[in-house]
Every structure is written in C-alpha cells, then in structure tokens.
Amino acid sequence: MREQGSLLVEVIVACAVLAILAMAALPRGLLLYREAALEYEVQCLLSDIRYMREISRTTEQWPESMKQNGKQRPPQRRQARMQFRRTGYTMLAGGVTHKRHDFLPGMELTGGFATGAIDGPILTFGDDGLLKTPCTMVLAWADSPKSLRKIILSAGGRCRVERYRK
Known part of the structure; x- marks a missing residue:
C-alpha cells in the first residue's frame, strides 16, 4: 500500500525541480531575447x-547617358528623408511615404533625438x-x-553602433 503513493511524490518532486530550473533560466532567456x-x-x-x-544619391541628378543635346534635363528630386518617432520611423521619398517601420513592442528611441510626437526629427x-x-x-528597451x-x-x-551595458 505504501508503494502506491510513492509515484505521486516522485512526480511532484520532479515537477518542483523542473519549476526551479525554469525560474532560474527565465531571466537569462529574456535577456537573450532582448x-x-x-x-x-x-x-x-x-x-x-x-x-x-542611396535613393538620394542615385536619383538627385540625371546620369550622363540621360542628357539630351548636350543639355541636362532638370532632375526630378526625390528628397529622401526619414522621419522618426519614439516607437519607429517613416521613410519618405519625393513627398510619398515609402515605408513605415514600427519597433518591436517595448523598444523605443531615447535621448534628445526622438520626440513623443508623431512628426519627430527628420534625417x-x-x-x-x-x-x-x-x-x-x-535605441533601448523602455521598461529595462x-x-x-x-x-x-x-x-x-x-x-x-556602440553597445552599452549598464
């Protein structure tokens, strides 16, 4: 009769050991993910x-092969620029939104460069x-x-890019 309950105790002890190991590994796993x-x-x-x-460099001026009768046509300026927010940025070319990128949740630009406004600083x-x-x-994690x-x-x-660890 005593041997029937020993299996249950062994399973509980094994689960407790696994839980302790998981709690020890979780912070390191989160650090690796971050x-x-x-x-x-x-x-x-x-x-x-x-x-x-490269968009700015290659589209600001006409190449030599595109000149007509020794005269250069006026370039169609693309005016490549990037507009930043705390949580991402937008790439603009010729007044048209080329691409919008949002950082992963919890990550943001910090310091004097980024603002909380939708229209932040522009490169x-x-x-x-x-x-x-x-x-x-x-670029850092907001909560840590x-x-x-x-x-x-x-x-x-x-x-x-310089890496810092406090």
Whole structure:
C-alpha cells in the first residue's frame, strides 16, 4: 500500500525541480531575447538609412547617358528623408511615404533625438547622398534600459553602433 503513493511524490518532486530550473533560466532567456531583438532593430535601421542614402544619391541628378543635346534635363528630386518617432520611423521619398517601420513592442528611441510626437526629427540626405545633419540616436528597451545601442551617424555617411551595458 505504501508503494502506491510513492509515484505521486516522485512526480511532484520532479515537477518542483523542473519549476526551479525554469525560474532560474527565465531571466537569462529574456535577456537573450532582448539582445537579439535590439540587434535586429539596429540592423533594420542601419539598412534603411543606407537605402535612403542611396535613393538620394542615385536619383538627385540625371546620369550622363540621360542628357539630351548636350543639355541636362532638370532632375526630378526625390528628397529622401526619414522621419522618426519614439516607437519607429517613416521613410519618405519625393513627398510619398515609402515605408513605415514600427519597433518591436517595448523598444523605443531615447535621448534628445526622438520626440513623443508623431512628426519627430527628420534625417535629410543631400544631393550626393550624404547626411545633412549628423546625429546620435539611442535605441533601448523602455521598461529595462540595461542594454542599449548608440547609433552615431556622421555627415560623411558613416554609421557606427556602440553597445552599452549598464
């Protein structure tokens, strides 16, 4: 009779051990997820900045092969720019919305660059594809800013990412 209840006790002990291991692993799993999501968003942002820079560079002037009778037609300016919010950004080309990107839930731009308004700061690219106003952005988790990425954009077109862990 005593052996019939021992299986139940063993199952309860095994479940308790698994619960303790899961509680110990959960914070590390969340940290790994946050780091991976942060890297994903930074890479998306850098990719989109480079894409808008190339749109600006390649569509601001007509190529040599498009000239007519030695005269250059006036270029159709695309005016590539990016408009930022705390929770994402919008890519604009020629006054038309090209793409809108929202960050993953809980992630936002912080610091003096981003505002809470829908129409936040704007990155504008010049005729040669270079950034008109260099800036620094900080991308972090809103509820837990222990890890963040500082994105530095120079006027010469260089993009640099610095990683911080507090």
